Amino acid sequence: MAHINTLPITAQCCALKRPLHHTSPAERAAVSVIMFEMETHISCLFPEILAIIFSYLEVKDKGRVAQVCAAWRDASYHKSVWRGVEAKLHLRRANPSLFPSLQTRGIKKVQILSLRRSLSYVIQGMPQIESLNLCGCFNLTDNGLGHAFVQDIPSLRVLNLSLCKQITDSSLGRIAQYLKNLEVLELGGCSNITNTGLLLIAWGLHGLKSLNLRSCRHVSDVGIGHLSGMTRSAAEGCLSLEKLTLQDCQKLTDLSLKHVSKGLNKLRVLNLSFCGGISDAGMIHLSNMTHLCSLNLRSCDNISDTGVMHLAMGSLKLSGLDVSFCDKIGDQSLAYIAQGLYQLKSLSLCSCHISDDGINRMVRQMHELRTLNIGQCVRITDKGLELIADHLTQLTGIDLYGCTKITKRGLERITQLPCLKVLNLGLWQMTE
Numbered sequence: 001m002a003h004i005n006t007l008p009i010t011a012q013c014c015a016l017k018r019p020l021h022h023t024s025p026a027e028r029a030a031v032s033v034i035m036f037e038m039e040t041h042i043s044c045l046f047p048e049i050l051a052i053i054f055s056y057l058e059v060k061d062k063g064r065v066a067q068v069c070a071a072w073r074d075a076s077y078h079k080s081v082w083r084g085v086e087a088k089l090h091l092r093r094a095n096p097s098l099f100p101s102l103q104t105r106g107i108k109k110v111q112i113l114s115l116r117r118s119l120s121y122v123i124q125g126m127p128q129i130e131s132l133n134l135c136g137c138f139n140l141t142d143n144g145l146g147h148a149f150v151q152d153i154p155s156l157r158v159l160n161l162s163l164c165k166q167i168t169d170s171s172l173g174r175i176a177q178y179l180k181n182l183e184v185l186e187l188g189g190c191s192n193i194t195n196t197g198l199l200l201i202a203w204g205l206h207g208l209k210s211l212n213l214r215s216c217r218h219v220s221d222v223g224i225g226h227l228s229g230m231t232r233s234a235a236e237g238c239l240s241l242e243k244l245t246l247q248d249c250q251k252l253t254d255l256s257l258k259h260v261s262k263g264l265n266k267l268r269v270l271n272l273s274f275c276g277g278i279s280d281a282g283m284i285h286l287s288n289m290t291h292l293c294s295l296n297l298r299s300c301d302n303i304s305d306t307g308v309m310h311l312a313m314g315s316l317k318l319s320g321l322d323v324s325f326c327d328k329i330g331d332q333s334l335a336y337i338a339q340g341l342y343q344l345k346s347l348s349l350c351s352c353h354i355s356d357d358g359i360n361r362m363v364r365q366m367h368e369l370r371t372l373n374i375g376q377c378v379r380i381t382d383k384g385l386e387l388i389a390d391h392l393t394q395l396t397g398i399d400l401y402g403c404t405k406i407t408k409r410g411l412e413r414i415t416q417l418p419c420l421k422v423l424n425l426g427l428w429q430m431t432e
Contacts, residue, residue: 051078055081203236248274280302297323308333331357339365
């Protein structure tokens with residue numbers, strides 16, 4: 001057994017992580033010795049090797065191996081085993097060993113599944129916390145959050161308050177004051193947030209990269225102006241934003257899009273789904289946002305072929321576009337897409353008024369397309385599927401849910417696509 005101790009731990013690790021023909025004789029010897037020892041008992045492995053093995057386990061199994069023996073417990077507590085893991089906690093009663101145990105493992109991400117204790121209990125117990133997920137903690141109030149955030153927390157980068165319906169602008173003031181390094185803020189479903197709250201965010205969170213305001217019904221063009229730096233005398237704005245979700249913000253109009261296009265030049269992902277107040281004219285503002293990669297206009301009732309024309313005539317380099325359930329989108333939009341948005345990799349047209357003719361006008365230019373969603377497009381027939389099969393040879397996924405005019409013949413052509421991995425038929429009824 002003496003010879004195993006003469007081999008460096010790093011050699012053992014390298015030998016495990018590289019093909020044998022890329023290793024040195026010494027490393028190959030290490031592998032042989034390790035495999036021999038594994039045949040006798042795995043506890044003979046060094047803690048560093050055990051830690052590498054344990055790092056590939058599911059979270060629940062990481063905890064189980066710690067209960068096997070003292071050696072495995074020590075190895076399982078190595079921080080590399082828990083790198084990137086998010087602890088999911090029910091905070092119901094005092095547990096003095098909870099947070100010291102998490103810190104020993106190096107865990108810095110926490111999701112609170114139920115909150116029956118003060119949030120300050122978490123913040124005090126994990127001073128180096130990087131991610132805090134409070135999604136669905138309905139009993140969280142401004143008062144509770146205020147008691148938790150009483151000093152700077154420079155390590156916190158991600159905060160999820162989605163569906164914390166009692167949170168108001170008062171909490172956003174605390175967040176803007178003490179979480180200066182925040183990069184991701186989720187406020188989806190926080191229906192008490194107003195433009196004042198967005199002003200506070202624009203004042204304090206200059207490094208914010210992702211903001212979700214889904215269903216914040218009180219937010220209007222004024223608030224988006226604050227975020228975009230249109231009120232510099234009061235707030236600098238969140239000019240580093242790369243992702244902005246405004247889904248179901250019903251008070252927004254095309255003026256918001258004008259603010260976004262002027263101030264948020266780094267924006268890559270914009271979700272405007274269910275925003276009934278925006279129109280084709282707003283697409284003019286978006287058409288020259290050169291960094292924009294993904295645009296979601298799902299169920300925007302006032303977007304028509306004209307809006308798609310504006311997008312196609314600009315300098316956009318979109319890779320993803322969703323205009324599903326836009327009743328005014330038809331075959332002419334597909335012609336515009338082929339002309340100016342031919343670099344798309346994902347296109348969703350579910351329930352749009354398109355036909356085989358529109359497919360014919362689009363497919364020859366869309367060489368980059370990987371995902372096509374045309375579910376509930378009831379005018380599509382086998383002819384359209386044949387055109388797709390002939391020209392969109394790189395497709396990996398297609399949605400045909402509710403396309404009632406396709407038959408077995410068209411379906412057979414689609415299934416012959418060489419790269420196809422996902423085919424959604426849903427309630428498809430084959431027409432003989």
